[in-house]
Amino acid sequence: xxxxxxxxxxxxxxxxxxxxxxxxxxxxxxxxxxxxxxxxxxxxxxxxxxxxxxxxxxxxxxxxxxxxxxxxxxxxxxxxxxxxxxxxxxxxxxxxxxxxxxxxxxxxxxxxxxxxxxxxxxxxxxxxxxxxxxxxxxxxxxxxxxxxxxxxxxxxxxxxxxxxxxxxxxxxxxxxxxxxxxxxxxxxxxxxxxxxxxxxxxxxxxxxxxxxxxxxxxxxxxxxxxxxxxxxxxxxxxxxxxxxxxxxxxxxx
Amino acid sequence: xxxxxxxxxxxxxxxxxxxxxxxxxxxxxxxxxxxxxxxxxxxxxxxxxxxxxxxxxxxxxxxxxxxxxxxxxxxxxxxxxxxxxxxxxxxxxxxxxxxxxxxxxxxxxxxxxxxxxxxxxxxxxxxxxxxxxxxxxxxxxxxxxxxxxxxxxxxxxxxxxxxxxxxxxxxxxxxxxxxxxxxxxxxxxxxxxxxxxxxxxxxxxxxxxxxxxxxxxxxxxxxxxxxxxxxxxxxxxxxxxxxxxxxxxxxxxxxxxxxxxxxxxxxxxxxxxxxxxxxxxxxxxxxxxxxxxxxx
Ligand SMILES: Cc1cc2nc3c(=O)[nH]c(=O)nc-3n(C[C@H](O)[C@H](O)[C@H](O)COP(=O)(O)OP(=O)(O)OC[C@H]3O[C@@H](n4cnc5c(N)ncnc54)[C@H](O)[C@@H]3O)c2cc1C
Ligand SMILES: Cc1cc2nc3c(=O)[nH]c(=O)nc-3n(C[C@H](O)[C@H](O)[C@H](O)COP(=O)(O)O)c2cc1C
Ligand code: FES
Numbered sequence: 001x002x003x004x005x006x007x008x009x010x011x012x013x014x015x016x017x018x019x020x021x022x023x024x025x026x027x028x029x030x031x032x033x034x035x036x037x038x039x040x041x042x043x044x045x046x047x048x049x050x051x052x053x054x055x056x057x058x059x060x061x062x063x064x065x066x067x068x069x070x071x072x073x074x075x076x077x078x079x080x081x082x083x084x085x086x087x088x089x090x091x092x093x094x095x096x097x098x099x100x101x102x103x104x105x106x107x108x109x110x111x112x113x114x115x116x117x118x119x120x121x122x123x124x125x126x127x128x129x130x131x132x133x134x135x136x137x138x139x140x141x142x143x144x145x146x147x148x149x150x151x152x153x154x155x156x157x158x159x160x161x162x163x164x165x166x167x168x169x170x171x172x173x174x175x176x177x178x179x180x181x182x183x184x185x186x187x188x189x190x191x192x193x194x195x196x197x198x199x200x201x202x203x204x205x206x207x208x209x210x211x212x213x214x215x216x217x218x219x220x221x222x223x224x225x226x227x228x229x230x231x232x233x234x235x236x237x238x239x240x241x242x243x244x245x246x247x248x249x250x251x252x253x
Numbered sequence: 254x255x256x257x258x259x260x261x262x263x264x265x266x267x268x269x270x271x272x273x274x275x276x277x278x279x280x281x282x283x284x285x286x287x288x289x290x291x292x293x294x295x296x297x298x299x300x301x302x303x304x305x306x307x308x309x310x311x312x313x314x315x316x317x318x319x320x321x322x323x324x325x326x327x328x329x330x331x332x333x334x335x336x337x338x339x340x341x342x343x344x345x346x347x348x349x350x351x352x353x354x355x356x357x358x359x360x361x362x363x364x365x366x367x368x369x370x371x372x373x374x375x376x377x378x379x380x381x382x383x384x385x386x387x388x389x390x391x392x393x394x395x396x397x398x399x400x401x402x403x404x405x406x407x408x409x410x411x412x413x414x415x416x417x418x419x420x421x422x423x424x425x426x427x428x429x430x431x432x433x434x435x436x437x438x439x440x441x442x443x444x445x446x447x448x449x450x451x452x453x454x455x456x457x458x459x460x461x462x463x464x465x466x467x468x469x470x471x472x473x474x475x476x477x478x479x480x481x482x483x484x485x486x487x488x489x490x491x492x493x494x495x496x497x498x499x500x501x502x503x504x505x506x507x508x509x510x511x512x513x514x515x516x517x518x519x520x521x522x523x524x525x526x527x528x529x530x531x532x533x534x535x536x537x538x539x540x541x542x543x544x545x546x547x548x549x
Contacts, residue, residue, distance in 0.1 A: 210276060
């Protein structure tokens with residue numbers, strides 16, 4: 001159905017680049033962690049955003065990085081956005097020892113997953129300490145949070161994937177972040193026979209599985225994804241290598 | 254129960270064709286629909302185009318509204334990707350802003366496709382598509398025909414369709430495809446904003462089926478060449494309705510939104526059941542059944 005218009009109930013600043021926008025939408029209240037919505041800023045753009053809060057009220061957490069997300073960041077409580085969705089398949093929480101690997105804004109869809117896992121270990125990475133997203137929230141919900149930063153300003157100095165060493169006992173890994181990072185996580189897990197789920201990003205237009213803009217090897221991130229299993233990802237030639245420009249042209253990641 | 258049908262020299266294992274613009278920008282998406290009798294590519298032009306901004310699709314109560322703006326990687330990149338494809342019947346859709354660019358895109362597309370579909374009907378793309386003047390159609394079609402050996406179909410919109418079909422046939426078209434989306438728009442009343450970034454778009458899905466059926470019915474009476482119906486078909490009964498109006502095959506797109514990627518397989522099963530229940534051996538027996546003076 002057409003976008004449902006909601007007044008923002010609250011806007012929270014999470015880091016220097018991330019804001020969380022709260023609204024209340026009956027359909028999103030039923031969403032699975034990892035599902036996404038199309039967020040319409042009337043007159044500006046419509047963008048896919050993962051739900052970062054699912055419950056009585058819902059939210060998306062947005063990193064400002066271009067005209068659309070900057071227009072969102074300029075919105076205040078009471079201003080209106082349009083929402084359609086939730087779309088796609090989210091994470092499916094399974095019992096067992098869980099490790100959650102988040103890179104940057106990738107923490108957003110993983111936050112609502114944490115409450116469905118038993119004492120997960122969260123590996124949280126960012127470029128620098130001030131951009132670590134939902135560190136406090138994760139500390140509250142997880143058994144343990146280990147941090148890595150590219151510049152060493154907090155936690156381990158280096159990529160978050162280096163924190164995987166020592167978590168070989170895990171039964172399952174859940175990840176979201178830059179695709180190169182997720183590729184490393186998926187490869188690491190496959191080599192050790194650990195089940196893994198990763199949430200992918202592709203340029204999206206329809207969100208409905210018809211326009212083909214989010215295609216990856218004949219699958220559609222908006223419909224079969226955004227969360228895929230390690231087995232599926234291992235069979236995809238494009239994963240970690242190629243994406244599509246808005247024109248449909250194949251371009252390197 | 255035989256679902257096979259023909260479009261001139263082409264034989265399709267069933268009459269269901271994936272229409273242009275739906276899951277057909279990338280080769281593997283098309284190869285992942287092996288149940289389709291045929292596949293039409295995204296409309297491709299000479300140069301790369303990003304298309305319009307978002308929102309580019311609005312889900313409505315009875316159909317889908319879209320204004321993609323003919324995004325495509327350009328015919329060279331597209332043909333490169335399609336080379337060596339495994340699609341049984343591939344129909345290459347092309348568009349252009351003038352005769353020269355139409356012909357260039359068509360010639361390149363013909364190197365990977367079994368037939369061409371000239372898009373002269375996108376209802377929201379300025380001088381492209383429906384913007385092609387009626388008086389230019391005939392010479393455009395014959396210019397393409399001169400340069401390619403594969404069958405050339407012309408895709409038309411509902412507006413002014415009989416006159417435009419006349420021109421396409423005069424130019425030597427091998428088949429007519431009707432219809433494209435219907436020019437339409439949607440406004441959000443809370444914000445007072447048109448929802449599509451392009452404001453105006455094209456309407457597809459169940460709401461436009463009666464319009465498409467009427468157009469096919471008229472063209473099938475006016476001309477003896479194959480007509481391919483498209484617009485709002487989502488079930489076997491819809492497909493039969495188009496076939497009885499005179500379609501030799503039926504394209505579908507929005508059906509994949511409503512029914513997912515298994516829609517084609519399901520509709521084929523339902524078509525077979527329907528033929529069996531009605532003691533009809535081949536779908537070709539019902540083509541044009543609803544036309545006046547039908548002697549079947
Ligand atoms: C399933 C999914 C979930 C996402 N969840 C979040 C989230 O929770 N938080 C968040 O901050 N971001 C999320 N994104 C990314 C977000 O959609 C883009 O960052 C945003 O659209 C950028 O728009 P812009 O105009 O600000 O930037 P631009 O300058 O236009 O682009 C910046 C980057 O964003 C990409 N982008 C632009 N438009 C789109 C689009 N329509 N679809 C996909 N990518 C696009 C561009 O390709 C480019 O890489 C998600 C993307 C997907 C596909
Ligand atoms: C998202 C979308 C993109 C489309 N792009 C094209 C296109 O590039 N070229 C074209 O000839 N028709 C295009 N169409 C029109 C379809 O091919 C078809 O004529 C129309 O959608 C009606 O059929 P349907 O109701 O089965 O979808 C597009 C339709 C949709 C929904
Ligand atoms: S965004 Fe259109 S098919 Fe996925």
